[in-house]
Amino acid sequence: MRVTRELAEQLGMTESSRRAVSSGVVYQIYPRSFRDTSGDGVGDLPGIAAGVAHLERLGVDGVWLSPIHPSPMADFGYDVADYTDVDPLFGTLADLDRLVAELGERDISLLLDWVPNHTSDRHAWFEASRSSRDDPRRDWYVWRDPAPDGGPPNNWTRHFADEPAWTFDEHTGQYYLHLFLPQQPDLNWANEGVRDAMVGVLRFWLERGVAGFRADVVHLIGKDAALADDPPERIGVPRAGFHDEEITHTYLGQIRDVLDEYEATMVGEVNLPDAARVVRYVGDDRLPMAFYFGLLYAPWERDTWRDVLAYAYTHFDGADAWPVWALGNHDTPRQVTRYGSLARARAAAVVLLTLRGTPFLYAGEELGLADAEVPEDRVVDPGGRDGCRAPIPWDASPTRGWPTADPWLPWPPDTDDHNVAAQEADPDSTLHLYRRLIAARRDSSALALGWFELLDGTADVLSYRRWLDGDERHVHVNFSDEPRDIAAPAGTVVVSTERHREGAPFTGHLGTTEALVVRPTP
Ligand code: TEU
Numbered sequence: 001m002r003v004t005r006e007l008a009e010q011l012g013m014t015e016s017s018r019r020a021v022s023s024g025v026v027y028q029i030y031p032r033s034f035r036d037t038s039g040d041g042v043g044d045l046p047g048i049a050a051g052v053a054h055l056e057r058l059g060v061d062g063v064w065l066s067p068i069h070p071s072p073m074a075d076f077g078y079d080v081a082d083y084t085d086v087d088p089l090f091g092t093l094a095d096l097d098r099l100v101a102e103l104g105e106r107d108i109s110l111l112l113d114w115v116p117n118h119t120s121d122r123h124a125w126f127e128a129s130r131s132s133r134d135d136p137r138r139d140w141y142v143w144r145d146p147a148p149d150g151g152p153p154n155n156w157t158r159h160f161a162d163e164p165a166w167t168f169d170e171h172t173g174q175y176y177l178h179l180f181l182p183q184q185p186d187l188n189w190a191n192e193g194v195r196d197a198m199v200g201v202l203r204f205w206l207e208r209g210v211a212g213f214r215a216d217v218v219h220l221i222g223k224d225a226a227l228a229d230d231p232p233e234r235i236g237v238p239r240a241g242f243h244d245e246e247i248t249h250t251y252l253g254q255i256r257d258v259l260d261e262y263e264a265t266m267v268g269e270v271n272l273p274d275a276a277r278v279v280r281y282v283g284d285d286r287l288p289m290a291f292y293f294g295l296l297y298a299p300w301e302r303d304t305w306r307d308v309l310a311y312a313y314t315h316f317d318g319a320d321a322w323p324v325w326a327l328g329n330h331d332t333p334r335q336v337t338r339y340g341s342l343a344r345a346r347a348a349a350v351v352l353l354t355l356r357g358t359p360f361l362y363a364g365e366e367l368g369l370a371d372a373e374v375p376e377d378r379v380v381d382p383g384g385r386d387g388c389r390a391p392i393p394w395d396a397s398p399t400r401g402w403p404t405a406d407p408w409l410p411w412p413p414d415t416d417d418h419n420v421a422a423q424e425a426d427p428d429s430t431l432h433l434y435r436r437l438i439a440a441r442r443d444s445s446a447l448a449l450g451w452f453e454l455l456d457g458t459a460d461v462l463s464y465r466r467w468l469d470g471d472e473r474h475v476h477v478n479f480s481d482e483p484r485d486i487a488a489p490a491g492t493v494v495v496s497t498e499r500h501r502e503g504a505p506f507t508g509h510l511g512t513t514e515a516l517v518v519r520p521t522p
Pocket residue numbers: 075078079115159180216217240241269271330331332383385
């Protein structure tokens with residue numbers, strides 16, 4: 001739902017919230033896996049353009065692309081070697097321009113992935129930086145002398161392995177910091193040249209008509225100059241889960257000024273477990289919005305979901321911040337795999353698409369995909385995340401609508417039923433459930449913009465209401481694998497995981513793992 005300035009004013013929304021809401025429902029594409037046109041078994045930009053009709057029918061308002069820039073692919077694009085170009089694997093700048101136009105014609109905006117914390121070790125900035133201690137780019141990265149024993153400068157642990165976050169550079173005799181792979185050196189945001197260069201990167205893409213960005217691990221960019229040791233209980237814990245420095249908010253202020261010039265948006269990946277910390281990254285002088293991953297990491301348990309929602313809204317509503325929710329992404333096993341059943345994944349989708357906050361979908365979840373089983377000899381990701389990155393099946397043919405039957409990763413399971421064409425043909429499919437949910441959200445100001453309040457519900461059933469002015473919806477989710485009857489206000493079923501119930505009166509009965517949206521009787 002697009003929110004004009006006038007409507008935002010009427011509703012008393014902050015500018016940050018208005019811009020966040022305006023991106024509606026966002027669909028994440030992992031470009032390697034969406035659709036291939038070149039025949040090399042890796043998805044590409046013309047492939048995404050060929051798939052826009054699917055996005056339009058789904059009804060999404062925005063698309064976020066995981067990185068498409070030139071990269072040695074040590075972390076599959078999250079190691080950027082050039083921020084202002086497109087990797088030939090994915091196509092050309094002209095392909096990107098065409099995609100922006102194709103999406104724009106359908107009123108879908110494009111968000112790129114901006115990776116501000118680190119570059120590739122093959123980026124020209126890092127090659128210069130490591131060439132000599134006197135190079136003007138030396139200070140663009142975080143270099144430190146060895147500890148007195150010759151070991152790393154502090155006890156920080158990197159991601160993806162229980163190893164130091166430092167690599168020694170023989171040539172210049174110092175260590176450089178990398179919170180992720182050694183091929184992903186951390187930039188030094190304390191250096192003004194780095195900040196200006198990154199602003200230049202944002203401008204480059206905003207000038208080309210991009211609507212905004214997803215900012216990769218943006219909470220990591222500020223570093224305390226002392227780089228003090230972690231306390232003993234944190235040794236071995238990668239920093240991305242707790243690193244939280246005040247100075248980052250100042251850097252985000254400079255970023256926000258640029259976004260504001262273009263009326264652009266940004267969603268920060270602030271991977272902190274405490275919503276109270278995450279909201280501090282959101283506001284009119286910092287990020288327009290930030291992911292909150294409380295539900296992404298929650299097991300399929302009614303009490304846990306209830307607690308996460310209660311705590312999150314206390315902090316987000318309390319700070320007048322608009323949350324961003326996701327149940328899947330390219331780093332996390334898919335919902336069907338995590339919860340252990342398609343029925344639960346479908347019920348979870350009802351929650352995702354009826355929350356207060358912007359929902360992000362991960363390509364393939366609308367098809368009910370599970371993770372691919374990746375045999376050992378085909379494992380490619382250093383972080384063990386290949387399963388959720390399997391290619392999207394477009395039909396049931398041997399090549400699943402791709403030019404090759406053997407793409408870069410194995411297919412997900414059950415592609416006979418779980419492909420775009422088959423799901424399209426079956427009105428009871430997960431794809432149609434997602435479409436009905438997105439349409440219901442668009443049709444109801446209570447669902448799109450309204451307030452959130454938990455209702456009492458019965459054990460095993462999560463119940464909440466959304467409302468705005470005269471519009472109201474109730475959501476009931478049966479977390480148990482048996483039917484449940486609850487005492488709830490009567491109304492009409494608007495959307496259900498059991499399609500045959502839609503349009504019928506709601507009397508408090510919920511089938512096995514059923515989730516539904518009710519318009520209460522006034
Ligand atoms: O992810 C950050 C992050 O915290 C993840 O490493 C996550 O904790 C892990 O994957 C769980 O298995 C972002 C990107 O989404 C990820 O793909 C990149 O690898 C990472 O940053 C480095 O850029």
